[in-house]
Amino acid sequence: MSGAATLLRDVFGFDGFRPGQQEIVEAVTAGENTLSIMPTGGGKSLCFQMPALLRDGVTVVISPLIALMRDQVRALQELGVGAGALTSGNTPEETDAVWEGLEAGTLKLLYMAPERLAAGSVTGMLKRVGVSLIAVDEAHCVSQWGHDFRPDYLRIGELRRTLDVPLAAFTATADTETQAEIVQKLFDGVPPRAFLRGFDRPNIHLAFAAKNGPRAQILNFASGRRGQSGIVYCGTRAKTEGLAKALRDDGHLALHYHGGMEADDRRTAERRFQQEDGLIVVATVAFGMGIDKPDIRWVAHADLPKSIEAYYQEIGRAGRDGAPAETLTLFGPDDIRLRRSQIDEGLAPPERRVADHARLNALLGLAEALACRRANLLKYFDETDVTCGNCDLCDTPVEVFDGTTAVRKALSAMLRTEEWFGAGHLIDILLGNETDKIRERGHSDLPTYGVGKEYDKREWQAVFRQMMGHDLVRPDAARHGALRMTDAALPILRGEASISLRRDSIRAAASQRRPAVKAMVSDEDAPLLSALKAKRRGLAEAAKVPAYIIFNDRTLIEMAEKRPDTLDAMARIGGVGAKKLENFGDAFLEVINGAAAEMHPTRRKLAGRAAGSVFDQLREVQTTLSRGADGGEKPLSCSTSLLAKVAQLHAPNLDAIERILGEKRTERFGPAFLDVLQQAG
Known part of the structure; x- marks a missing residue:
């Protein structure tokens, strides 16, 4: 796919595909129905954007959120790609530009929200403009049991049948059950060609911690990452507001976000997060699905996520540029009680509740x-x-x-109190604490009273939390949260199985060592990276676009480390395509080296390509021969556009050179030019 390689370098600014991208690009370009499951940050967008440029006609991209579509359109336009979106957030001028591009045949990618498919006129319009491919982003939204279900995604299968064009579906989160739903709903049950790229995000550091003063723990974590963009997820709206204020009081740039805010306030928060460096958003899970910000350096959970899929998707918003990113997830018994009760008290049928408990168990297994x-x-x-x-x-x-003996003692205390109490009272029984509650109920007479004095209260809290995490006990909403034993605990109680636990003493948050921050660059390169970010911020603010639309963090890191001193060297930095080199190359070279060297516009278009150095050699030869081999002839030269055409000859010979230069110039320069071309080849 030489055309794909050229596009990859000249348009997108990359020397090679990421693992798995090329085979997906080839399949989609060839018109195969495809389902690609790739980790967030694995380069999904390129896998439909590049085929859109390689295929005839228009590619319609169905994406769930306006903010996401607008960001991708702006990024493509910055690369010089004809892209537009039809959304309710468009200005009249933006909508007019989209229609003009479609009529003129210059628009290659048309982004649409699934809700637009409800309008009967849309299908006719898509037929008329020559749609040749449908790309579906976040394809798991078609799953009726998924937490991101969008009813209008169910219309996509009908659209595919009506237009009779191939469909490429992409998602980062789809278990086996969801994959089957995608195949049924989008492909009428006919399995497409499937690509499973794996789920690993090796650049993301994973960490969990038991809650012990969670506000202090989050402030501690954020303080070690001051100046980096981050997200803190919270379980309640009130907590987002309180924690955002605490972060601001601690000197951070922070704001809150939740579904109860006015729409304008939410949009302002989204815009600020996209465009400002180092901003922290404290949010409910309403935030993030439409955030296409590649340089989020950390994600923290102040409360336990709903499931392992939700956890994976939420931490996946960090480090999408491939640079190091960090996560911290806090959890405690109250989180587990809340998540269990949400499942048990929900409206889902019994089999779905069983599956949801299994997903939560997987997350708790990860936590413990x-x-x-x-x-x-x-x-x-x-x-x-x-x-x-x-x-x-x-x-x-x-x-x-x-922990087998400790768990058996705890289970025995539960059974002897007929599973009517929570962990606090059970711990008092095990420790032999003579509380009013124990005296009133006569629990000091139980055989288990005082049998657990080898551990203190915090150690027993850790044991009960781990028992909940291993799904040995569950809170019973009908008994006001009292713990009840599950079938999984029976083998341990009977002495038929053993269990290992963490020796978790739960240190005070104030005494915890502040987590070490992984430096993005060396101390030597840090000042230059800071200057490059400042330049990026200024350009982004002037253009009113997110900073990463100019260049993402990974590109700036490479600039700071490699310090390119020419446009040719700059063009070899990952993420610097031809359009961005033209728009921003000089500005960033000036930050790195001082004033940037001037370069003729024709030569600039060849920067970073082999033809660029060939052009330079041809120009040197021309200077030498401008008055002929003996220096006594009438001056003769070639324009820069002619030299550029010669430099890009794929099968050079004198006849080909003469077709470009004409007979007179070929007579003087042809043989020498041919030598240069043959040596370069």
Whole structure:
């Protein structure tokens, strides 16, 4: 696919595909129906954007959120690609520009929200403008049991049948059940060509911590990452507002976001997060699905997510540029009680509740893991060949002990009180604390009273939390949250199975060591990276676009480390395509080296390509021969456009050169030019 390689370099600014991208691009370009499951940040967008440029006609991209579409359109336009979106947020001028591009045949990608498919006129319009491919982003939204279900996604299958064009579906989160739904709803049950690129995001550091003063823990984590863009997810709207204020009081640039805000306030928050460097958004899960910001450096959960899929999707918003990113997830018994009750009290049928408990169990297993979190997480997605070294348990292996006796004592206390009490009262029984509640109920007479004095209260809290995490006990909403034993606990109670637990003493948040921050660049390069970010910020503000539309963090990091000193060198930096080199190359070279050297516009178009150095050699030869080999002839030269055409000859010979230069110039320069071309080839 030489055309794809050229587009990759000249338009998108990359020397090579990421793992798995090329085979997907080839299949989509060839018109095959495809389903691609790729990790967030794995380069999904390129897998439909590039085929759109390689194929005739228009590619319609169905995407769930306006903010996401607008960002992708702006990014493509910055690359010189004909792209537009038809959304309710368009200005009249933007909508007119889209129609003009469609009529003129210059628009290659048309983004639309699924809700527009409800209008009967849309299908006719898409037929008329020559749609040749449908790309569906976030394809898991078609799943009626998924937390991101969008009813209008169910119209996409009908659109595919009506237009009779291939469909390429993409998602980062789809278990086996959801994959089957996608195939049924989008492809009428006929399996498309499937690409499963794996779920690993090796650049993201994974960490969990038991709650102990969660506000202080989040402030501690954020303080070690001051000046970096981050998201803090909270379980309630009130908590987002309180924690955002606490972060601001601690000197951070922070704002809150939740579904109860006015629409204008939400849009302002989204815009600020996209455009400002180092901003922290404290949000409910209403925030993030439409955020296409590649340089989010960290994600923290102040409360336990709803499921392992939700966790994976939410942490996946960090580090989409491939640079290092970090996560921290806090959890405690109250989180587990809340998540269990949400499942039990929901309206889903019984079989769905069983599945939801299993998903929560997978997340709790990750939270209470005894070794490598990445291996634990990826095992859920059926990946077993895992290399980590980038999680808290690989950094500092935990101390593990045989918790069988402790768990049996706890279960015995539950059974002897007929499973009517929560962990607090049960711990008082085990410790032999003579509280009013114990005296009133006569629980000091129980055989289990005072049998657990080998542990203190916090250690018993950790044991009960881990028992909940291993799904040995569950809170019973009908008994006001009292703990009840599950079938999984019976083998341990009977002495038929053992269990290992973490020796979790739960240190005070104030005494915890501030987590080390992974530096994005060396100390030597840090000042230059800061200057490059300042230049990017100024250009982004002037253009009223997100900073990453100019260049993402990974590109700036490479600039700071490699310090290109010419446009040719700049063009070899990842993420610097021809259009961005033309628009921003000089400005960033000036930051790196001072004033940028002038370059003729024709030569600039060849920057970073082999033809560029050939052009330079041809110009030197021309200077030498401008008055002929003996220096006594009438001056003769070629224009820069002619030299550029010669430099780009693929099968050079004198006849080909003469067709460009004409007989007179070929007579003087042809043989020497041919030598240069043959040596370069």
